[in-house]
Amino acid sequence: MNARHIFLALALFACQPALAQQVEIRSGEHPDYSRLVFETDTPQGWTLGRGPDGYLLRFDNRALRLDLGDVFDRIPRSRLTDAALVAPGLVSLRIGQNAHVEAFELRPGLLVLDFRTGPAPENSPFETALQSAADTPAEEEVPPAPVEPVRPDAPSAVDIAAQSPSPSPEPPPVRLPIDLGLKSGLNPSAGMKPPAAMVEKMLEPEIPPAETDPRVAAMRSELMKQIGRATAQGLLEPAIDLPTQPDPGTAETVSNTQDALPDPDQRAEENGQAKTQVAEDHTPSDWRNMRVETSMDRGLDILSEDSTLATDGTRCLSDDNFDVIGWGGDRAPGDLLAEKRSALLDMRDATDPSGVIGLARAYIAMGFGAEARAVLAVTATETPVVPLLREMAAIVDTGQANHPELFDSQISCPTRAALWAALARPKLGDLSDFNRTALLQSFSELPIHLRRHLGPRLAERFLAAGDQATALQIRNAVARTGAKGQTTDLTIVEAQIELARGSNARADRKLDEVLASGGSGTPDALALRIETGLNRGQAPSEDALALAESLAFERRGTASGTRLLTLAIRGHGARGDFETAFAMLAHHGLEGQTELSSELLGELARRGSDEEFMREVYLGALTLPDLSADSTARLAVADRLTAMGFQDRAATVLQPLAPQGTPRERLVRARLALAQGSAGEAQQYIAGIDTPEANSLRALIAQRQGDLKSAADYLGAVGDAEAQSAMAWRARDWNGVESLGDPNQRAFVKTRRDREPADLTMEPSLAVARDALGTSEIMRERLRALLDRPGTQP
Structure with a gap:
């Protein structure tokens, strides 16, 4: 078979109608936009425009x-409120x-729609009304298609049927300029909804050709110059394996045959395809005739070949680099190690790099990460796959990679690399683009012992x-x-899931189950509890704190031990035993942990007794030279010292704190300034703060x-009527006392106002004297009632 036959076969295969394929639709929420991604195996033509x-x-x-x-599992219904299939395609x-939408192709076959808040940019190509391609309503009468005259040189009907397997086309539907939303033939049960009524234009809008940016022209010229230089130096080779154009004779025969067939637009519409002008589009849709490769790519030959x-x-790492089952993860360890060790040396008793890699992979498949790293280190094997094996061994051994940047962007790959990218870092970052399907599928492929270990x-x-x-x-x-997978670590994960759901009682029961078993999961279960x-x-019990301290001593020097010790110190503080808590803090040298x-x-400062508080201030924690405390803690301690009358010590506590200007800090410093006798300075601190606490301080x-x-x-602005009345009494504000005071105070003010003293300049009379005596007697009674009242202020 010569090359001409091969090219003809490829051309005929390319002309076959596209099969129906599933579109993978993903969504993700970002701070500035909501993203919707349509991914297909092959490039697809698409059009986006305004709808009803x-x-x-x-x-x-x-x-x-x-x-x-x-679609809405990962994004809210804010920028995009609904998405529905209203017709095929x-x-x-x-x-x-x-809100508006912006669309672009990240690569052929990957369409990205970004829904952003705000008006659409000017001259956006997606703001033009798109004509709906919905099916013709059943009530519309479609006129029959005109019968084309048969040409004398046209082939017979039998010949046409033999040459074209396509069924005879139906007449094209009539498109009206106004869609009145009549009865639609769409099936609601199939998830397709008819679009709302809309006015469509009879003609497609004319889009003026975009002017070429001078910078684009300059870049194109420079790129062509560089490509020419690279070709002259032998760095680029032309792709000569592209299919050739058919012969003119063949093309003429095909053209004559198609003249007797229905209109190509009609055939494309009936086959679910759009008319494509292949002859005018010379841009390769899949870019398979171009490959850009650097020296690093050639040296690190672990990327996916497809x-x-x-x-x-970013190119994804190949699945072969993570084929744990293929490395022997389901085989007996003895047989596997014997086979791999026997291949460690070649016939000259020299180290065989392929044998070293095979043994290291076998160790990783069995869960022996340290052994795999030791084999790679002792043999000093350096091949492109060795750095990846080292990181996988570290993940199996320690739970995270030493160089997680090797797995950057791999969590969104549709390969096994997504799983190991999630395992590489102790904390996951943005999960909007991670490939959940690939990750879960890869995890389910792992051997049982690795699932139990890593899950x-x-x-x-x-x-x-x-x-x-x-x-x-x-x-x-x-x-x-099965039973092998139900470990204490898995039970702790189940408890965490219940806590995330808000089922505290179920979580406590699972943690109690782990604690009662006394197994290896006891420290983690106790810490979580x-x-x-x-x-x-809730303050922990004394027994729980004692167990935490003993387990922390057993695991001293580890992350688990430090966590248990920290929780024990916090537990003593929650129980009010501040002396023990601060003593443990100083004994273990944890005073430098700010949190x-x-x-x-x-x-x-909030709950300690005066004795405990003053002991830690003058003899305990606050005297430690390496104590690290944040601004909130220092302000709380200084505020209580000010209230207790120790202004100088409060000023010393605040001395390392740089002014931040927060309302809390300004109130504390204002109270300290007032206690130190600087009322004006205190008033400046709280200027502009309109809170009840600030008004109380302004009253002082x-x-x-x-x-x-x-x-x-x-x-009065604070709402303390009793204190306002007392202050008005002291200020001799009789109007305020009459409206806010208690009955005795109001009676006194009324008597004082109604019984004015007699004018001594006038000639005294017996009636005036008797009236003055009566008034004085009533006033004495009012004053006696006020003086006999408990809590009366002078």
């Missing part, structure tokens, strides 16, 4: 299968108020990232292994300055 309720997205291939049921996108890309365009740790990371669904699926994948109790405001020290100092400042009436007004 937002936008319409039309694919040229109407046979595509689009499932929009999971036609998607209706309803948007929220003041050009699989992550969402950001709980991986589930905890997804729980910490807020993805409870993926954590639960990982837990289920481990639980499916104490931590969740502290977060709920722990600040929490204890804050609790001491006004009282200290002798302005009792203003002090009464500030107390």
Whole structure:
């Protein structure tokens, strides 16, 4: 078979109608936009424009299968409020108020729609009304298609049927300029909804050709110059294996045959395809005739050969680099190690690099990460796959990679690399683009012992990232292994899942189950139990704290031991035993941990007794030279010292704190300044703060300055009527006392106002004298009632 026959076969194969394929639809929420991704195996033509309720997205291939049921699992209904399939290949996108969409192809076959808040940019190509391609309503009468005259040189009907397997086309539907939304033939049960009524234009809008940017022209010229130089130096080779154009004679025969067939637009519409002008589009749709490769790519030959890309365009690592089952993960360890060790040396008793890699992979498949790294280090093997094996061995041994940057962007790959990228870092980052399907599938492929070993740790990371669904699926994948998979680590993960759901009682029962077993999971279960109790405001029991201290001593020098020791110190503080808590803090040298020290100092300032508080201030924690406390803790301690009358010590506590200007800090410094006798400075600190606490402090400042009436007004703004009345009495504000005072005070003010003293300049009379005596007697009674009242202020 010569090359001509091969090219002809390829051309005929390319002309076959496209088969229906499933479109993978993913969604993700970002701070500035909501993203919707349509991914197909092959490039597809598409058009985006304005619709009745937002936008319409039309694919040229109407046979595509689009499932929009999971679109809103990852994004809210804010920018994009609804997405529905209204016709084959036609998607209706309803948007929220003041939102628009921007579309681009990240690569052929990967369409990205970004829904952003705000008006659309000027001259956006997606703001033009898109004509709907919905089916013709049943009530419309479609006129029959005109019968074309048969040409004398046209082939017979039998010959046409033999040459074209396509069924005879139906007459094309009539498109009206106004769609009145009559009865539609769409099936609502199939998830397709008819679009709302809309006015469509009879002609497609004319888009003026865009002017070429001078910078683009300059870049194109420079690129062509560089390509020419590279070709001259032998760095580029032309792609000569592209299919050739058919012969003119063949093309003429095909053209004569197609003249007797229906209109090509009609055939394309009936086959679910759009008319494509292949002759005018010379841009390769899949870019397979071009490959850009650097020296690093050639040296690190571990990338996928099928050009699989992550969402950001990074090439994905090949599945062969993570084939744990293929490395012998399901074989007996003795047989596997014997086979791999025998291949470690070649016939000359020299180290065989392939044998070293095979043995290291076998160790990783069995869960022996340290042994795998030791083999690679001792043999000093350096091949492109060795750095990746070292990181996989570190993940199996320690739970994370030493150089996680090797797995950057791999979490979005549709390969096994997504799983190991999630295991590489102790904390997961943005999960909007991660490939959950590939990750879960790869995890389910792992041997049982690796699922038991890696599953709980991986589930905890997804729980910490807020993805409870993926954590639960990982837990289920481990639980499916049977009794061997039900480990204490898995039970702790189940308890964490229950806590995330808000089922505290179920979580406590699972943790109690682990604690009662006394196994290796006891430290982690105890730490989780104490931590969740502290977060709920519950102080741990003395037995729990004693067990935590003993386990912390056994695991001293480890992350688990430090965690238990920290929780034990927090537990003593929650129980009010500040002397023990601060003593343990100083004994173990943890006073430099800002978060722990600040929490204890804050609790001491709020709930500690005066004796405990003064002991730690003058003899205990605050005398430690390496004590590290944040601003909140120092302000709480200084505020209590000021209230107790120790202004100088309060000023010393605040001395290391740089002024930040927060309302809390200004109030504390104002109270300290007032206690030190600087009323004006205190008033400046709280200027502009309009809170009840600030008004109470203003009342004290006004009282200290002798302005009792203003002090009464500030107390009234706070809502303390009793204190306002007392301050008005002291200020002799009789109008305020008459409206706010108690009955005795109001009676006194009334008597004082009604019984004015007699004018001594006038000639005294017996009636006036008797009236003065009566008034004085009533006034004495009012004053006696006021003096006999408990808590009366002078």
